[in-house]
Amino acid sequence: SELSKCNSLLSERTTQMENFASNLEEIFITVEENFGRQEQNLEQHYNDVLQTLSQRRHERITALQDEKKLKMEALYGELLSCGRALDASKELIEKAQDLNQEENLKMPISLDFVIPSTDFSDVKQMMESINVVPAPSAPVMNPQVSNSATASTLRVCWSLFSDDTVDFYELYCRHISEDSTTGTMQEVPSPPVIREQECTSCSDAALIRWDSGNTNPVESYTLELSENSLSKSSVTESIVAIPTCECVAQLQPWKCYVIYVRAVNIGGPSERSQPITISTTGTFFHLLRETAHPSLSVSADGFTMFYLDEDLPLSDIAFSDNTFASCVAVLGDLMPVRGQYYWEVEVDEQTEYRVGVAYEDTQRSSYLGANTTSWCMRHILTPSRHKYEFLHNGWSPDVRITVQPLRIGIFLDYEHGTISFYNTHLQQHLYTFTCCFHHFVLPCFALDKPGALSLRNGLAPPCYVTQTARPHH
Amino acid sequence: MNTDLFPSSICYPFHRSLYLKVCNKCNKLLGCFLARRGAMALTQVSSSKCCGGYQKVFEHDSTELKCKMKFAIYLPPKAESAKCPVLYWLSGLTCTEQNFITKAGSQQAASEHGIIIVAPDTSPRGCSIEGEDESWDFGTGAGFYVDATQDPWKTNYRMYSYVTEELPRLINSNFPADPEKMSISGHSMGGHGALICALKNPGKYKAVSAFAPICNPIQCAWGQKAFSGYLGPEKSTWEAYDSTVLAASYSGPELDILIDQGRDDQFLSASQLLPDNLIAACSEKKIPVVFRLQQGYDHSYYFIFSFINDHIKHHAKYLNA
DSSP: OHHHHHHHHHHHHHHHHHHHHHHHHHHHHHHHHHHHHHHHHHHHHHHHHHHHHHHHHHHHHHHHHHHHHHHHHHHHHHHHHHHHHHHHHHHHHHHHHHHHHHHHHHHHHHHHHHOOOOTHHHHHHHHHHHHSOOOOOOOEEOOOOTTOBOSSOBOOOEEOOTTOOOSOOOOOOOOOOSSTTSTTOOOOOOOOEEOGGGOEEETTEEEEEEEOOOSSOOOEEEEEEEEOOSSSOOOOEEEEEEOSSEEEEEOOTTOEEEEEEEEEETTEEOOOOOOEEEEOSSOBOOEEGGGSOTTEEEOTTSOEEEEOSSOOOGGGOOOOTTSOSSSOEEEEOOOSSSSEEEEEEEOOTTOOEEEEEEETTOOTTSOTTSSTTEEEEEEEEOSSOEEEEEEETTBOOEEEESSOOSEEEEEEETTTTEEEEEETTTTEEEEEEEOOOSSOEEEEEEESSSEEEEEEOSOOOOHHHHHHHSOOO | OOTTTSTTOSEEEEETTEEEEEOTTTOOEEEEEEOSTTTTOEEEEEEEEETTEEEEEEEEEETTTTEEEEEEEEEOGGGGTSOEEEEEEEOOTTOOHHHHHHHSOOHHHHHHHTOEEEEEOSSOOSOOOTTTTSBTTBBTTBOTTOBOOSTTTTTTOBHHHIIIIIHHHHHHHHSSEEEEEEEEEEETHHHHHHHHHHHHSTTTOSOEEEESOOOOGGGSHHHHHHHHHHHOSOGGGGGGGOHHHHHHTOOSSOOOEEEEEETTOHHHHTTSSOHHHHHHHHHHHTOOEEEEEETTOOSSHHHHHHHHHHHHHHHHHHHOO
């Protein structure tokens, strides 16, 4: 019975399975049908879309073509009317020209009657002569600059007065023969005399001054310079056509030069002057004795200053406008060129001094450092200590220095606008003024109490001075 | 390689005491070295580009001070291609390595002159010594640049040895520093530190300068408090750290000392600084000093900022000679 039970159960299950299978088949068919229908639908939709699109495209194209046609027609019309207008204006122009010619023909006939008189021609001429540009004044020849001439060419420069109108210049030149005694020309001038005490130099230039020393007329001067070698020096450079008795020559640093001057006139150049030797290791200058206070005396070599402890007879005290009247001081004659300058001053322990720089026109009646035109370091001996001041416009910062400087290095740098003081024995920086110098400054030296100080010239600035002036990168 | 512990370090611990030195810009391996008990391990705390170079802060384990110490270092552009001289800057009371690098404006001139500036902290920190944080002028932030001899300070408070020995060793072995060219400067307590370091080690420092230094600590309240704490009651031991006393017995290569002092400095009028005593001693011994009393300036970093360029120029003259 169990077997039959199982059998019936099995058959029941089989029918169930068969039902399920047929169900599945039905579902499959339904799905297939649905898909078919959907596919058809989609295809139809797609076709519709495509059709609409092509229809739209066609419509657009025709519309655009119509518009194009219309516009072309309009343009053509416009072109036509333009052409017509052009023709019309051409005619008009021709007509106007014709009319004009006719007018021209008529004009002289009527004018002939109007101007019969000829009386005004004189007046006219006079008027014209008034309006004519006046003749320019003579140009001024500039002195020859270095490196402006070769063996076959020469660059000549001149200046004109700003009021003049010039069409062109005419340049004349004439060969001056060395042995110009031929002809009835002027006598050659005698050689000039170089004023050694008034010559000054720095590491890259020198200012040379001289006296003409002539009774013969002199047209200009020629400066000849040669590097000093033991062989009879050959001229390495010359500067010609110098109109005055001074000249700044650009030089190379760390060299030694021998410099001569000649005077020149139509007759030719003079003999050479006595030479002056310039060495470009450092700054070199003389004292301007004419600025010295009457109590300040200068040694024979010109570099040591004394303030002697003695009363001068009143008759000896002669003040001029240029001498210091209250401060026992003197100025130095530094090059009027913006550059770097270095000099040293030697003092002894008891010397009370002021050293520094001042404008050339610094007040002669006031003390150095007491005004805005001078900058200086001052040493004062007090009963307790050595006091140092760095004075400008009457004010000094409070600086204490433990070791007394007996040789002071002074470094003037126009580019950085600084004037610095050093104790050269210790290579110690003492103080730096920073200021923009509006004019050239001159070294200044003063003694506040009887004593002496010495100027040391022509020294190359030590590297601790130039190095601290500008940071290296 | 535990890089988590050394986030942006230039020196990575590789194996026990072997360290790899790696360029922190291009990560190139520069070399390796053996470290003693990890003493040479430097950890970079910060790095900022400044005036063409880098302002950095590092931390390390100090053997002298037995604690972690920070120091600031400015590396000029020149340090990328050549060895540079080193200026050590010692800060004043309450300062850390930060005050100088954020307030003094020294980097521009250091960059132009090609000088490395090292600014250490002013005392050991976090040593858990009883009383170290009780006052601002003793203990933390007030090491006074001495080697303490008294309990409980003598283990950690060895700032003199740290500044003159350990730190230069560390700098010379880890940075492009020229070991032959070092100089020293500082402010207030650090000015005192700079002066004693230079006077106690003739020839070691090529130049020395100071801003408002404590010139004669054994005669002023700050110095007496610090010295009796660190060095004990015996006053003769104090003299080894007093620049006025040291100047009177100095012998060695010529020093050129530049000192700036604000005239309106409250601590000058309170007789904490006593520059006149030092000037007198130096005048007596002919030790070159230029002392500038600057009108209107006080004790602050505004005063330092105003004259730092002059000081760096002063150091450059001797360091770049």
